[in-house]
Amino acid sequence: MKRKFCTIGKVVLGPGYPVAVQTMLKTEYRRVSLLTREIRAIKKAGCEILRMAVEKKEDSEFVGFVKEKSGLPLEADIHFDWRLALLAIKEGADGVRLNPMNIKSMRKVREIAKRAKAKNVSIRVGINSGGFRKAYKPQQLARLMVEKVTDYVEALEKEEFFNLMLSFKAADIPTTLAANRQARKIFPYPLHIGITATGPQQEGLIKSSIGLGILLREGIGETLRVSLNAPAWQEVEVAKVILQSLGQRQFLPEVISCPTCSRCKVDLRREVERFKKRLRSLSLNGQAKTLKFALMGCVVNGPGEASQADLGLAFGWRQAAVFEKGKVICRWPARDSIEKFLVLIKERYGEKKN
Ligand code: SF4
Known part of the structure; x- marks a missing residue:
């Protein structure tokens, strides 16, 4: 299968390109001086793609501000309300993340794809194991996650939308590994990897290092976010240490x-x-x-x-x-x-x- 590329702002993900480091804003946007400080720290740490949750209309008004202050490609994280994706695109987001567990109407997805395509915006179809209520074994859950994403990807491809990346995150390592390995076999698109809801900081560090380390070693993952119960700049530093320890990137002595x-x-x-x-x-x-x-x-x-x-x-x-x-x-x-x-x-x- 010929692997595809995804472009978000100035960053290209795909074969031959470095695995990009990303994190997510954690400050409430209205607290502008704190937000500015957070962005500065993230940038100084060496973040390459930034994500912000757009939970309501007022959040989308900060898209331009965050982009300008950070100078980084910005992905707007959208759940439930598909119209927020349209707003984020209008405000200048470079990418939108859609969750197939809570935006289910394919008509709406197609509408987002049309606008995204017109503005050169990438789409991440990002699924989390938390969206499944029942208890499943890792392989089973991984298969369900991949199935859900497949429906979405097919709808986007019908719109001739290919500037895609995908993510399959779970709070445990076995499910995360299984889902990403299955996804790598089926989809040609770049994968954003991460382990979600990792728990206290030390456990989070260990889980992320093991889980993401295994995937990266297998050549799976074009961008990563280390989710930690810690400041966002620390997530960036840990991601860089993981990549450097594996010999995949060199950031610092x-x-x-x-x-x-x-x-x-x-x-x-x-x-x-x-x-x-x-x-x-x-x-x-x-x-x-x-x-x-x-x-x-x-x-x-x-x-x-x-x-x-x-x-x-x-x-x-x-x-x-x-x-x-x-x-x-x-x-x-x-x-x-x-x-x-x-x-x-x-x-x-x-x-x-x-
Ligand atoms: S370098 Fe010296 S102090 Fe450090 S662990 Fe070895 S023996 Fe101990």
């Missing part, structure tokens, strides 16, 4: 640190957080994205344990050893070693200004 033990000479967790934050603010060249920097808790084992790091710092009582590929190259007073380490990184990998 990797920071390695040891788990610490009784040999540890510093508050390593604090030092790592401080370092990560400062590292993000450096303007580094393209090569730096592929590098590994290590912060280790002791000089005795640190350089050896992190010998895969391009550059590292291992803390002693008073001194910190700087090492390159496992070999100590110099020592600095521990107190200002992080600052010096950042200077060294900048000297070696800083973006050259013309």
